[in-house]
Amino acid sequence: MKHQGYDVVVIGGGHAGADAAHAAARTGAKTALVTMRESDIGVMSCNPAIGGLGKGHLVREIDALDGVMGRVADRAGIQFRLLNRRKGPAVQGPRAQADRALYRTHMLAEIKSQPNLDIVLGEVVDLEMQSARVTGVSLADGSVVAAKAVVLTTGTFLRGVIHIGDERRSGGRMGDRASERLASRIDDLGLPLGRLKTGTPPRLDGRTIDWTRLESQPGDDDPVLFSFLSDSPRARQVACGITHTNARTHEIITENLHRSAMYGGHINGVGPRYCPSIEDKVVRFAEKESHQIFLEPEGLDTHIIYPNGISTSLPVDVQAEYVRTIVGLEAVEIEQPGYAIEYDYVDPRALDLRLAVGACDGLFLAGQINGTTGYEEAAAQGLVAGLNAAASAMGRDPVTFSRADSYIGVMVDDLTTRGVSEPYRMFTSRAEFRLSLRADNADQRLTPKGIEVGCVGAERRETFGRKMESLNAARDVLEALSLTPKDLKALGIEVNADGTRRTGSQVLAFADVDVAQLEPAAPALQNLAPRIRQQLKYDAIYANYIERQREDVAVLRREEATAIPTGFDFSALDGLSNELKTKLDAARPNNLAQAGRIDGMTPAALTLILSRLRHDARKRSA
Numbered sequence: 001m002k003h004q005g006y007d008v009v010v011i012g013g014g015h016a017g018a019d020a021a022h023a024a025a026r027t028g029a030k031t032a033l034v035t036m037r038e039s040d041i042g043v044m045s046c047n048p049a050i051g052g053l054g055k056g057h058l059v060r061e062i063d064a065l066d067g068v069m070g071r072v073a074d075r076a077g078i079q080f081r082l083l084n085r086r087k088g089p090a091v092q093g094p095r096a097q098a099d100r101a102l103y104r105t106h107m108l109a110e111i112k113s114q115p116n117l118d119i120v121l122g123e124v125v126d127l128e129m130q131s132a133r134v135t136g137v138s139l140a141d142g143s144v145v146a147a148k149a150v151v152l153t154t155g156t157f158l159r160g161v162i163h164i165g166d167e168r169r170s171g172g173r174m175g176d177r178a179s180e181r182l183a184s185r186i187d188d189l190g191l192p193l194g195r196l197k198t199g200t201p202p203r204l205d206g207r208t209i210d211w212t213r214l215e216s217q218p219g220d221d222d223p224v225l226f227s228f229l230s231d232s233p234r235a236r237q238v239a240c241g242i243t244h245t246n247a248r249t250h251e252i253i254t255e256n257l258h259r260s261a262m263y264g265g266h267i268n269g270v271g272p273r274y275c276p277s278i279e280d281k282v283v284r285f286a287e288k289e290s291h292q293i294f295l296e297p298e299g300l301d302t303h304i305i306y307p308n309g310i311s312t313s314l315p316v317d318v319q320a321e322y323v324r325t326i327v328g329l330e331a332v333e334i335e336q337p338g339y340a341i342e343y344d345y346v347d348p349r350a351l352d353l354r355l356a357v358g359a360c361d362g363l364f365l366a367g368q369i370n371g372t373t374g375y376e377e378a379a380a381q382g383l384v385a386g387l388n389a390a391a392s393a394m395g396r397d398p399v400t401f402s403r404a405d406s407y408i409g410v411m412v413d414d415l416t417t418r419g420v421s422e423p424y425r426m427f428t429s430r431a432e433f434r435l436s437l438r439a440d441n442a443d444q445r446l447t448p449k450g451i452e453v454g455c456v457g458a459e460r461r462e463t464f465g466r467k468m469e470s471l472n473a474a475r476d477v478l479e480a481l482s483l484t485p486k487d488l489k490a491l492g493i494e495v496n497a498d499g500t501r502r503t504g505s506q507v508l509a510f511a512d513v514d515v516a517q518l519e520p521a522a523p524a525l526q527n528l529a530p531r532i533r534q535q536l537k538y539d540a541i542y543a544n545y546i547e548r549q550r551e552d553v554a555v556l557r558r559e560e561a562t563a564i565p566t567g568f569d570f571s572a573l574d575g576l577s578n579e580l581k582t583k584l585d586a587a588r589p590n591n592l593a594q595a596g597r598i599d600g601m602t603p604a605a606l607t608l609i610l611s612r613l614r615h616d617a618r619k620r621s622a
Contacts, residue, residue, distance in 0.1 A: 005146035008386070011124045012034075017035070018111060019383045021117055021386060023455055024117075025115065027390045027396075027453065028394070031118070031390070033111060036123055037121065039104070040176075042104040042107025042108060047306055048103075050103075053093035054427040055425075056093035056439055058379070060439045061407060061445075064443040064447045065456065066450055066456040072110060073096050073098055073226050074234065075235070076098040076102035076106055077097065078237060078297065080094070080223035081094075082220055089538050094224045097296055099301075100302075122140060126138040127182075129360075134362040147393070149390070149392045153365075154367070157173075160342070162341050164314075164338075195343070199275075200339060202323060202335075204295070205303055210328045210330065241294070243293050250289075256318045260277075262340060263283075275425070278322075291310075293308065293310055313338070316337045345369055348371055353400045356385075364388060366382040366384070372425070374426070377425065406442075419599070422599075431603075435542050436549070477522050477525060478508065478518070484501055493513055493517060508540035555610075559610055563590065573608055576608055592606060
């Protein structure tokens with residue numbers, strides 16, 4: 001079979017591949033998405049959920065650039081929850097439980113309806129090369145798809161091995177074979193490779209669960225969606241169930257640790273610290289009597305339940321035994337056993353900020369092949385790689401993101417400068433500027449950039465333009481106000497009678513003040529949309545904090561050369577995570593700059609170290 005030539009070819013239809021192909025096509029690049037089956041596009045291989053803390057920020061940023069993950073999640077969402085709702089907006093994370101089938105259906109529809117984007121069915125077995133430049137891909141049927149740039153999004157398929165107890169089989173996920181020939185090509189390119197692992201829990205038959213004995217967890221009454229274009233959920237909303245492991249569960253797991261693929265020595269890859277298997281939890285947190293499990297429906301028209309919190313690589317018989325010790329699951333039937341999967345990844349330090357491979361012109365990598373974990377991290381990388389593959393193919397300027405403008409920029413910088421020692425997961429604590437990199441303002445930060453590079457469509461441009469027109473007009477009204485304490489008292493707002501005049505924005509920064517209270521003094525505020533009112537409030541709250549944050553970051557950058565004594569006791573630092581204490585003790589950095597390059601290091605942790613160093617210096621000089 002002969003295929004036409006393309007500007008960009010994207011290998012793989014998972015979350016990285018879907019957003020990569022869609023992004024390239026949006027900029028006008030003639031794009032092909034190569035996948036084994038149409039049904040593989042948008043598959044949620046692990047948990048049926050999108051978003052969360054840090055991850056939800058990434059989804060909002062993808063959406064702000066007109067990417068597809070956010071709006072597809074909104075259409076497929078069957079439960080929406082805003083995590084950290086009681087905390088400030090900077091660390092709140094939108095999350096949606098999704099219907100797997102609906103998600104896949106809507107993602108496929110997005111791909112099929114996008115101009116400049118073709119789906120090519122087939123297995124990519126090799127890269128076509130001319131000298132040190134990629135010129136296309138070879139398929140298993142012997143055909144070639146020519147391209148000026150290629151985006152590789154292999155997920156867990158590069159030499160993937162599935163482990164269940166002492167049983168092992170080749171596979172990229174349950175039911176799909178691993179990619180071996182393509183892995184050999186990666187070897188030929190001389191790229192630095194490593195081995196990681198991830199896992200999944202057993203899938204349960206919801207008809208055999210005693211739901212009457214479980215706590216119910218409904219979604220939020222006022223759902224917060226991902227896309228700036230969405231108004232309300234489309235699908236019927238459902239509740240999840242909550243249960244817990246217990247002493248008997250832990251006893252069975254402990255007795256059978258030697259039969260676990262992980263603890264039996266069958267797996268060499270490093271797993272995700274923040275999503276540990278139930279074996280890891282029982283060993284690492286031996287003092288805990290129970291661990292929470294969320295029973296998440298996989299869809300509206302299926303009885304399959306995903307028990308979030310008990311990923312495992314134990315044998316099938318042990319899985320059945322320990323699961324049935326859990327309240328509500330005493331008679332449960334397992335539809336598919338849990339398993340661990342081990343796979344190759346490329347050290348992302350071999351990439352630049354475009355996610356381009358330095359050793360192979362025209363080749364870009366995105367997703368788990370770069371050492372990350374999670375749908376959201378994959379889709380965000382896909383967007384970066386897709387935009388830059390298109391830019392490379394069409395002779396345009398690169399599209400890069402900075403730590404100051406986005407979580408996407410934080411992630412790409414972390415990966416390409418620090419590399420990974422375990423599967424990388426996004427957290428709000430990774431960002432120096434997290435007070436300004438909020439989920440609520442992702443469109444203000446990134447949609448203008450998307451318009452500039454040509455990846456934002458007409459609907460979003462027009463919607464964003466109307467929003468900014470309304471928002472800027474309201475800001476002008478607030479800034480024009482000059483309110484005395486007497487004026488504020490007349491509005492029902494109590495302040496000290498100190499004669500100080502305040503703008504509307506300064507008053508709105510007070511915790512108990514909203515826009516409605518300022519309307520009598522500024523009638524132009526009366527007809528503002530709820531989203532505009534909320535945005536004004538958030539911006540007012542954070543104005544002073546953001547300036548302070550910039551000062552803190554500037555201090556850290558000035559103090560990077562500050563020496564850390566050889567015997568410095570990191571374990572004595574209150575507020576420092578046990579993970580970072582362990583890494584710091586192992587690395588023994590000589591100064592703050594070296595400490596800052598440790599994987600997982602956060603600005604807050606560096607500030608703690610600097611504070612202790614200064615305290616110790618004052619004591620010595622006293």
